[in-house]
Amino acid sequence: MLNELHEKIYALVRAIPRGNVTTYGQLGAMAGLSDMRTVGDAMNACPDDMPWQRVINARGTISLGGAIGSKQRALLEQEGVVFDENGRVDFATVGWKPDAAWLTANGYRLPPPLFQKRASAQNSQLNLF
DNA sequence: TAAATGACTAACA
């Protein structure tokens, strides 16, 4: 069922440029959610007229297995997204870097310290900013 | 109304 949260998430997903990816956590944060699982729920029920394939998990991998997972990967590769041998993408290269002005102008929140913190962490697999 | 479920994440062992 569609509600405002889903609408916000969908709008964000549609704003992701071709060849870029983002994470459930980042989307949720920008939409004002505290729970990333809700983003997954929204994706689960999302219409096919949106680039849902550009949303992956924080590890840089595709969360789904089976046919849907391979389809997602195929779609991304079709856009130029490169997967390493471990099936992960490089956020520094294909990670979506949303424009702060655009976000605020559309009523979204800026990416929280969550990601800045991660970028400076030793495990810096999420070097988004 | 209560319990279970899920395309998640962070923290810790």
Next chain:
DNA sequence: GTGTTAGCCATTT
């Protein structure tokens, strides 16, 4: 690097 735990919240039974 992997495996487990807890938290969180919308949706579905």
